[in-house]
Amino acid sequence: MTEKSAWRLPPVWVLLVAVVLIVCAEVGGASMSRFKIELTRWARGTMLTHPAVHGLVGVRDVDERILDEALVKFDAGLRLFHMHAEGMGLVIIATTTVAATLVRTAPARPLIISLLTVGGSCYPLGYLLWAGLIPYVGLERGKAIAEWLVWIPFGGATIVALWWLAGVVALGLVRR
Amino acid sequence: MMALGETGGAAMSQLRPSIDRYATGRVNANPEAHGITGSAEYDDEVRSRAVYSVEAGLSFFHTHAEGLGLILFFTSTLVASVVAGRRVRAALYVVLTAGSLFPLGYLVYGASVLELGREAGIELAERWVLMPLGSAALAGLTALAVCLAARARAASRPSPP
Numbered sequence A: 001m002t003e004k005s006a007w008r009l010p011p012v013w014v015l016l017v018a019v020v021l022i023v024c025a026e027v028g029g030a031s032m033s034r035f036k037i038e039l040t041r042w043a044r045g046t047m048l049t050h051p052a053v054h055g056l057v058g059v060r061d062v063d064e065r066i067l068d069e070a071l072v073k074f075d076a077g078l079r080l081f082h083m084h085a086e087g088m089g090l091v092i093i094a095t096t097t098v099a100a101t102l103v104r105t106a107p108a109r110p111l112i113i114s115l116l117t118v119g120g121s122c123y124p125l126g127y128l129l130w131a132g133l134i135p136y137v138g139l140e141r142g143k144a145i146a147e148w149l150v151w152i153p154f155g156g157a158t159i160v161a162l163w164w165l166a167g168v169v170a171l172g173l174v175r176r
Numbered sequence B: 001m002m003a004l005g006e007t008g009g010a011a012m013s014q015l016r017p018s019i020d021r022y023a024t025g026r027v028n029a030n031p032e033a034h035g036i037t038g039s040a041e042y043d044d045e046v047r048s049r050a051v052y053s054v055e056a057g058l059s060f061f062h063t064h065a066e067g068l069g070l071i072l073f074f075t076s077t078l079v080a081s082v083v084a085g086r087r088v089r090a091a092l093y094v095v096l097t098a099g100s101l102f103p104l105g106y107l108v109y110g111a112s113v114l115e116l117g118r119e120a121g122i123e124l125a126e127r128w129v130l131m132p133l134g135s136a137a138l139a140g141l142t143a144l145a146v147c148l149a150a151r152a153r154a155a156s157r158p159s160p161p
Helices: A012-034 A036-048 A060-102 A108-122 A125-137 A139-175 B002-014 B016-029 B040-082 B086-100 B104-116 B118-156
Strands: none
Touching: A012 A036, A012 A060, A012 A108, A036 A060, A036 A125, A060 A108, A060 A125, A060 A139, A060 B002, A060 B040, A108 A125, A108 A139, A125 A139, A139 B002, B002 B016, B002 B040, B016 B040, B016 B104, B040 B086, B040 B104, B040 B118, B086 B118, B104 B118
């Protein structure tokens, strides 16, 4: 394979971040399964210590329904972290490899690679944050915090970088 | 495809109320296609099923676009590294790239459910988009597997003295 046709590796720190993210996803998935009961017990216990946040009224029939819904979302947050961390680890490796190979201009290449890496690796943490916040601040407030602190800035960075990369690759094809 | 998948996921999350409103509006605009009867309870059920199908279509688009973008990246790299014949390589690129467009079928799925009704919309998306593009992906992957097997077999043959 010639130098021109070979993939160029992104910086090692990028690959390290991607691999660590995939490891975190694996550990998260395994922990979710192994400590399911403990996690559910912790979330339920914490929610019971914050009754006003969850709208608990002290009537068992009503409260159980509210707690069940919150626990389903808590579990969903953990599962979405597991899935997104696995996926984004691979997305970081693939897209930064494309950027390292096909983006020729010096300021654009490191910027795209940094946006893809930081955006892609931090975005899944939003699901972990959301799951962790649910017992303390409730479903909607937890979601809003995760959205503004993590999903919008880091997801936005990934989207901007991906479209930028797509534009650069398309431009390269047109100029060929 | 990955950029589309990411953007689709973000739109799904941020624009959910608008998407639901639009979907409900389209169902109301196509009452015959959806079998709207005028009975409030039944019609609400029909509307919520159609809206659910649209949301499912968008969700599948998001996950499949991310996944197939990666599959195309890794499989085309394998093709470039392993397949020796230029024509075979070109054919594999075409088939795998067509296969990577498979997630667009879920956008068609969402749109056609609204315009044609749930059953007819799903059938249209499956028959004309999901099945042909999915088959292209399967054919490309199978052909690549055959090429890899042929190469492994050739490598395991003892070299002549």
